[in-house]
Amino acid sequence: MIDFTLTKEQTELRERAREFAQKYMLPYAHYYDKTGEFPYPILQKCWEAGLMNLAIPKEYGGPGLGSLEQCLVVEEMAAGCAGMTTSIYVNSLGAEPILIAGNSEQKEKYLRPLTESLNFISFACSEPGMGSDVAGIQTRVKKEGSHYVLNGSKFWITNAPQADTFTVFASLDPSMRHKALCAFIVDADTQGLKTGRPVEKMGHRASTTSSVILRDVKIPEENMLGTEGEGFKIAMKTFAMTRPAIAAFATGLARASMEFARDYTTKREVFGEKLNNFEVIQFKLADMYLKIEAARLMYLKAAWTADFVGDSTIPASAAKAFATDVAMEVASEAVQIHGGYGYIDQYPVEKLFRDAKLYQIYEGTSEVQRLILARYVLSGYEPAMGKIPRWYNNEPPDF
Numbered sequence: 567m568i569d570f571t572l573t574k575e576q577t578e579l580r581e582r583a584r585e586f587a588q589k590y591m592l593p594y595a596h597y598y599d600k601t602g603e604f605p606y607p608i609l610q611k612c613w614e615a616g617l618m619n620l621a622i623p624k625e626y627g628g629p630g631l632g633s634l635e636q637c638l639v640v641e642e643m644a645a646g647c648a649g650m651t652t653s654i655y656v657n658s659l660g661a662e663p664i665l666i667a668g669n670s671e672q673k674e675k676y677l678r679p680l681t682e683s684l685n686f687i688s689f690a691c692s693e694p695g696m697g698s699d700v701a702g703i704q705t706r707v708k709k710e711g712s713h714y715v716l717n718g719s720k721f722w723i724t725n726a727p728q729a730d731t732f733t734v735f736a737s738l739d740p741s742m743r744h745k746a747l748c749a750f751i752v753d754a755d756t757q758g759l760k761t762g763r764p765v766e767k768m769g770h771r772a773s774t775t776s777s778v779i780l781r782d783v784k785i786p787e788e789n790m791l792g793t794e795g796e797g798f799k800i801a802m803k804t805f806a807m808t809r810p811a812i813a814a815f816a817t818g819l820a821r822a823s824m825e826f827a828r829d830y831t832t833k834r835e836v837f838g839e840k841l842n843n844f845e846v847i848q849f850k851l852a853d854m855y856l857k858i859e860a861a862r863l864m865y866l867k868a869a870w871t872a873d874f875v876g877d878s879t880i881p882a883s884a885a886k887a888f889a890t891d892v893a894m895e896v897a898s899e900a901v902q903i904h905g906g907y908g909y910i911d912q913y914p915v916e917k918l919f920r921d922a923k924l925y926q927i928y929e930g931t932s933e934v935q936r937l938i939l940a941r942y943v944l945s946g947y948e949p950a951m952g953k954i955p956r957w958y959n960n961e962p963p964d965f
């Protein structure tokens with residue numbers, strides 16, 4: 567039976583995240599967007615409220631929650647501030663390779679500290695020369711005795727300057743593409759690892775993004791995740807787990823855009839009437855609502871698949887592609903409804919519009935999601951109609 571009812575615990579968790587977003591995120595979103603400062607005080611509060619690192623199992627000190635619960639939380643938070651939520655959620659992205667492929671010692675050593683105090687872990691996959699083509703990683707890794715040595719550059723790494731730990735992807739031989747990729751846990755204070763200055767961004771300005779330079783970074787072999795050559799699989803499994811949450815982020819941002827637009831229509835008068843009296847505007851709000859509802863259903867299905875079925879690659883890509891387009895469309899319509907005021911920073915929709923764009927880019931662009939879906943439709947999908955009959959059939963049935 568299909569049941570959309572949340573459990574008592576899920577409802578309470580969502581309420582807690584909503585209250586947190588309203589009390590600690592939304593009122594400070596403008597400040598951090600303007601200054602580009604890292605929102606330490608907010609993240610500290612978030613950690614204290616038990617709203618970070620939700621997937622860490624109970625045996626390592628975390629709450630051991632599923633993808634569904636994480637999605638419910640990030641929808642609320644992203645409605646408060648997308649940038650802060652990126653800073654908060656990147657701990658889940660950074661930790662996911664350890665959850666997927668770590669042994670118990672690695673989990674004890676690197677997951678438990680995240681639950682004991684505010685610590686940061688970042689995911690270092692992308693490079694200046696590649697983001698979509700994960701198999702094209704150029705960062706090299708070489709085995710030397712009981713160590714691995716890393717050399718290369720990573721780029722666009724969220725929270726890199728704050729990170730205590732990185733999960734890093736590197737290649738034994740770039741000509742072997744995905745077959746040569748390996749994943750590692752790297753302590754940020756390892757000799758030879760440096761982070762660059764945070765780059766200036768269009769949106770999500772409450773999260774930091776910078777390069778990570780690896781020069782003869784020597785790490786013990788026990789810091790490898792899985793085995794040599796398993797890195798690509800670990801990265802793909804990571805995305806299958808985290809993309810439903812990006813869809814939930816996008817849904818939260820779209821919901822906030824609709825709510826700000828709805829509010830504005832009750833106040834602004836044009837041609838002697840409130841905006842919300844015009845059917846064109848009412849229909850814009852209706853379309854926003856429709857799209858948000860559909861985006862939410864898609865992330866819920868993707869998260870449910872991750873939690874209860876297994877491989878969530880396809881529903882996660884579908885949810886991410888759909889919900890991130892919805893965020894962009896709804897934020898754009900929210901700006902439109904605000905007219906000139908939508909284009910200046912006097913109202914929040916200007917920020918939401920800038921923030922929405924990133925969802926279509928990080929954790930696999932919208933085009934990459936469509937590549938995954940197209941490959942599935944053409945070679946994995948089982949047609950429900952089986953064999954397609956000949957269309958030009960002029961014979962009546964003989965039964």
Ligand SMILES: Cc1cc2nc3c(=O)[nH]c(=O)nc-3n(C[C@H](O)[C@H](O)[C@H](O)COP(=O)(O)OP(=O)(O)OC[C@H]3O[C@@H](n4cnc5c(N)ncnc54)[C@H](O)[C@@H]3O)c2cc1C
Binds near residue numbers: 770
């Ligand atoms: C603010 C921010 C934070 C980020 N955080 C992280 C992080 O924490 N960790 C991390 O590892 N990375 C991070 N990234 C990197 C992000 O994941 C990449 O930017 C993204 O995957 C796209 O890669 P790219 O920028 O190299 O674009 P490219 O791969 O160069 O793509 C350029 C364009 O070509 C399209 N394209 C690519 N391949 C194809 C194809 N085969 N067919 C059709 N079109 C194609 C893309 O969709 C895109 O439109 C972050 C990026 C940003 C902007």
